[in-house]
Amino acid sequence: MAPVEPHPQLRAWQWRIFWLLWTAYASYYLCRVNFAVAQPLILREFPAWSHAQVGSIPSTYALFYAVGQVINGTLCARWGARHLMTAALLIAAATNALFALATSYPQMLALWALNGYAQSAGWSLLVQTLANWTTSARRGTVLGLISTCYTVGNVVSWLLAGMLCEAWGWRAAFWVPSLILVPVAAVFFLGLRNSPEEAGLPPVRDDVAEPDRAGAPADGGASVALSLPAILRLTFANRVLWILGVGFFCMNAVRYAFMNWSIQYLADFQGRSIKGSAFTAVVIPMIGSLGAIAAGWVSDHWFGKRRAPVCVLMQVGLAGVCVGFTLVPRGEWVLATALLGLAGFLIYGPDMLMSGAATVDISHPRAASIATGFTMCLGALGSIFSGAGVGWLKDLTRGEWNLVFYALAGLVLVAAAFMVSIWNARPRATR
Numbered sequence: 001m002a003p004v005e006p007h008p009q010l011r012a013w014q015w016r017i018f019w020l021l022w023t024a025y026a027s028y029y030l031c032r033v034n035f036a037v038a039q040p041l042i043l044r045e046f047p048a049w050s051h052a053q054v055g056s057i058p059s060t061y062a063l064f065y066a067v068g069q070v071i072n073g074t075l076c077a078r079w080g081a082r083h084l085m086t087a088a089l090l091i092a093a094a095t096n097a098l099f100a101l102a103t104s105y106p107q108m109l110a111l112w113a114l115n116g117y118a119q120s121a122g123w124s125l126l127v128q129t130l131a132n133w134t135t136s137a138r139r140g141t142v143l144g145l146i147s148t149c150y151t152v153g154n155v156v157s158w159l160l161a162g163m164l165c166e167a168w169g170w171r172a173a174f175w176v177p178s179l180i181l182v183p184v185a186a187v188f189f190l191g192l193r194n195s196p197e198e199a200g201l202p203p204v205r206d207d208v209a210e211p212d213r214a215g216a217p218a219d220g221g222a223s224v225a226l227s228l229p230a231i232l233r234l235t236f237a238n239r240v241l242w243i244l245g246v247g248f249f250c251m252n253a254v255r256y257a258f259m260n261w262s263i264q265y266l267a268d269f270q271g272r273s274i275k276g277s278a279f280t281a282v283v284i285p286m287i288g289s290l291g292a293i294a295a296g297w298v299s300d301h302w303f304g305k306r307r308a309p310v311c312v313l314m315q316v317g318l319a320g321v322c323v324g325f326t327l328v329p330r331g332e333w334v335l336a337t338a339l340l341g342l343a344g345f346l347i348y349g350p351d352m353l354m355s356g357a358a359t360v361d362i363s364h365p366r367a368a369s370i371a372t373g374f375t376m377c378l379g380a381l382g383s384i385f386s387g388a389g390v391g392w393l394k395d396l397t398r399g400e401w402n403l404v405f406y407a408l409a410g411l412v413l414v415a416a417a418f419m420v421s422i423w424n425a426r427p428r429a430t431r
Contacts, residue, residue, distance in 0.1 A: 009201065035058060089185035
């Protein structure tokens with residue numbers, strides 16, 4: 001039987017969807033990781049607050065982000081990314097604008113919690129939408145490419161926040177990004193379509209033809225409107241998904257520890273200014289984007305679409321880098337920067353695979369957003385440690401960093417052990 005020719009407009013639509021999703025999610029980061037840049041200045045303005053207390057602000061964000069992942073991932077199965085991500089962008093803009101006016105700790109906690117919930121309507125929705133528009137053969141590569149959105153967004157956010165903090169103070173790092181998200185939300189809503197069918201095109205996914213063990217129709221349920229309880233049953237009965245999620249719990253704790261504290265580390269331990277620390281720390285997401293692209297391509301082409309082996313290799317290397325930080329002398333910021341860049345490369349590869357390609361591979365085709373939301377929920381719960389937990393370790397050791405890095409090395413090795421246990425997991429279409 002001759003292969004079916006793709007619709008002549010499909011490629012143009014795929015590029016359009018790719019860039020709309022890329023831009024929207026990159027924009028989230030302008031109003032997410034700006035807190036890490038402002039954090040040292042907030043501590044200076046409120047010297048009575050401890051490191052653990054200030055670290056509780058991003059931890060509270062992570063808790064609400066975790067809850068929102070499950071809720072919004074489930075809502076996506078019914079409403080799609082177009083409406084939910086547009087609303088989330090506007091809420092994130094509003095919370096950041098109000099955070100710039102906050103004068104008390106409870107206000108900051110409440111606003112950053114609401115921002116966390118809004119931003120949870122992001123990655124899982126992006127993954128579901130992208131899965132609708134791509135085939136399993138290109139999933140790792142495409143998700144690796146689109147994952148540059150959060151690395152580039154991270155870089156731009158830190159650079160912008162660093163300049164704003166130095167020019168106008170830490171509050172400007174919140175109200176200026178909030179203004180950027182409003183036009184992004186408008187363009188996103190007008191241009192996005194949740195699936196090829198909404199654009200008048202035939203379906204694209206190719207991993208929906210296998211009968212499901214949980215009793216789904218023979219086409220994987222792609223052509224049948226499953227009930228919400230059926231979708232949830234298919235998701236939460238998936239043993240491999242649970243293993244992946246618990247591994248991501250540990251991995252995300254490590255990633256967010258670097259995101260939340262690297263600027264503080266460079267300022268406190270390496271003697272850099274806030275602007276200099278922000279400009280230096282961007283090597284983490286910059287080089288991290290290369291790690292994500294490389295991990296996606298390698299998993300597709302060298303490991304037969306198995307994501308776990310790539311994760312394990314990069315995670316073991318990351319554990320060694322974390323231990324390496326304990327050997328960096330105070331004031332050696334060039335060496336520290338090199339290690340931060342290497343850490344970024346080794347963090348973002350497993351992060352993208354575990355929260356994107358691997359989750360879609362093992363989930364039911366109708367439940368990719370819910371499965372990704374579940375994985376991201378466990379990851380967000382892990383990231384709670386990266387705020388208050390790291391702050392507590394610093395307070396325990398009176399500001400020292402070695403115990404923090406040893407703890408991060410241990411966490412990433414636990415994540416690697418979980419990925420070893422699902423070493424041969426593959427997409428449905430290649431089983």
